[in-house]
Amino acid sequence: MNIDLNLIVESIPEMLSGFGTTLYLLIISGFLGLLLAILLLLMRISGKFYLDFPAQIYIYIFRGTPILVQIFIIYYGLPQFEYIQDSMFWIILREPTGCAILALTLNTGAYVSEILRGGVLAVNRDLIEAGSALGMNARHRFIYITTPIAIRIALPSYSNDVVSLLKSTALASTITITDMTGIARTIVSKTYAPYEIFVSLAIVYMICTFIIQKFFGFIENKMSNYTKIDSDNDK
Amino acid sequence: MEALTGWWDDFFWGSKVVAEVFIASLGLTILFGLIGAAAKLSNSKIAKKLAAAYTVIFRGTPEILVILLFYFGLAITITSIAKIFDPTVKFIDIPPFWSGTFAISLIVGSYATETFRGAFLGVNQGSIEAAKALGMSQLQLFIYIRIPEMWRIALPPFGNHMLSLVKDTALISVIGLNETLFVAKQAITVTGKPFTMYIFVGIIYLGFSSIITLTVIAVERYGKRTTTVK
Numbered sequence: 001m002n003i004d005l006n007l008i009v010e011s012i013p014e015m016l017s018g019f020g021t022t023l024y025l026l027i028i029s030g031f032l033g034l035l036l037a038i039l040l041l042l043m044r045i046s047g048k049f050y051l052d053f054p055a056q057i058y059i060y061i062f063r064g065t066p067i068l069v070q071i072f073i074i075y076y077g078l079p080q081f082e083y084i085q086d087s088m089f090w091i092i093l094r095e096p097t098g099c100a101i102l103a104l105t106l107n108t109g110a111y112v113s114e115i116l117r118g119g120v121l122a123v124n125r126d127l128i129e130a131g132s133a134l135g136m137n138a139r140h141r142f143i144y145i146t147t148p149i150a151i152r153i154a155l156p157s158y159s160n161d162v163v164s165l166l167k168s169t170a171l172a173s174t175i176t177i178t179d180m181t182g183i184a185r186t187i188v189s190k191t192y193a194p195y196e197i198f199v200s201l202a203i204v205y206m207i208c209t210f211i212i213q214k215f216f217g218f219i220e221n222k223m224s225n226y227t228k229i230d231s232d233n234d235k
Numbered sequence: 236m237e238a239l240t241g242w243w244d245d246f247f248w249g250s251k252v253v254a255e256v257f258i259a260s261l262g263l264t265i266l267f268g269l270i271g272a273a274a275k276l277s278n279s280k281i282a283k284k285l286a287a288a289y290t291v292i293f294r295g296t297p298e299i300l301v302i303l304l305f306y307f308g309l310a311i312t313i314t315s316i317a318k319i320f321d322p323t324v325k326f327i328d329i330p331p332f333w334s335g336t337f338a339i340s341l342i343v344g345s346y347a348t349e350t351f352r353g354a355f356l357g358v359n360q361g362s363i364e365a366a367k368a369l370g371m372s373q374l375q376l377f378i379y380i381r382i383p384e385m386w387r388i389a390l391p392p393f394g395n396h397m398l399s400l401v402k403d404t405a406l407i408s409v410i411g412l413n414e415t416l417f418v419a420k421q422a423i424t425v426t427g428k429p430f431t432m433y434i435f436v437g438i439i440y441l442g443f444s445s446i447i448t449l450t451v452i453a454v455e456r457y458g459k460r461t462t463t464v465k
Contacts, residue, residue: 064398064444065437066405069416073437076423077430163295170297174409181300194307202296202304209295 029104036109062110119154159216267344272351293345335407394451
């Protein structure tokens with residue numbers, strides 16, 4: 001078995017031409033997913049049964065089923081109904097990219113809302129009590145005390161979720177999207193050289209993962225700047 | 236719903252395949268996780284580096300890529316090895332069941348490595364000292380103290396790993412494993428009802444996830460029966 005170096009050199013630029021699609025899927029669905037997650041979080045911590053319960057059911061369903069099944073339901077499944085083809089949503093749903101973004105958004109939203117909820121629940125009760133002692137109302141307490149601390153607590157888990165979102169974008173290749181994985185699969189079916197192609201693509205993904213982790217590490221550092229100074233003063 | 240008539244048994248056999256993959260990969264995941272954790276906790280620098288490389292590689296690569304690589308790669312490698320012994324061999328096909336199971340076990344095993352490592356480090360130092368004071372050997376210490384304390388710490392995150400295993404089974408359908416998603420594809424070509432079929436697949440997977448979640452909760456409660464402070 002010999003490794004064909006020429007093939008690697010030739011195919012890497014070809015695969016990287018799909019990097020834009022991967023990045024596009026990651027950023028758009030990551031952003032929309034975060035918005036959805038915040039909405040779900042607010043529903044869950046509202047304390048009202050009629051808001052909390054639907055959010056719980058949503059999270060349960062989307063965390064309990066494989067994302068591949070979700071993608072297939074949206075891309076292959078929804079056009080089964082004619083009224084969806086007539087509706088205004090058809091502009092998004094007729095394109096595989098739109099379907100992939102919708103599926104990834106719905107999926108990551110469920111996961112991220114649980115991460116954010118973990119952050120909110122981990123905020124020290126004393127600080128919130130201190131807030132009410134200072135005469136802050138519930139909204140002010142949430143905005144000025146809970147949110148900044150919860151973000152800091154949730155950030156490490158959130159960066160893991162962004163990495164798994166990056167990995168999920170590879171599944172878009174199953175619905176004919178030519179992202180990096182989609183291009184790699186086409187090359188492999190032409191050349192039948194899985195090791196060269198898939199391993200070099202895996203390295204590309206690992207570099208992306210590394211960059212994401214470093215980026216969030218940097219933000220974490222920035223956000224916890226003043227807590228570090230505090231703990232230095234304590235010593 | 237009437238579209239499902241005649242497909243119930245196919246979906247049943249598909250679910251059986253999901254269960255089989257889950258059980259086989261659960262064993263392998265625990266094995267890889269324990270080996271990885273042992274390597275990370277060992278004093279050997281090489282073992283630590285290897286374990287670190289293992290977790291970085293399998294946590295940073297998309298699952299689908301690993302599954303495709305194992306399926307196509309293993310077939311080529313084993314064929315070329317077989318050709319050394321018997322030049323008449325044309326091509327050896329690897330069953331998707333085993334290459335897929337192996338791939339998802341390695342992926343989830345890399346997550347389990349971290350979980351197990353953390354759990355072993357979380358074992359109460361006091362218990363270990365007490366065991367040493369009682370004159371327990373290293374092996375006794377491991378079996379009677381470390382393992383019982385460690386699995387209780389590892390269980391909640393490991394429950395999530397089990398959920399990933401069952402959900403990753405769906406990805407193996409991409410290389411042709413005849414599990415429920417694969418059955419649904421066949422059913423769709425006949426009935427032309429993609430939504431019904433895929434929703435049904437979703438319900439099956441939701442059932443599997445629910446069973447696992449409930450089992451984990453029950454086992455957690457069992458684990459806490461003696462440690463609860465009254």
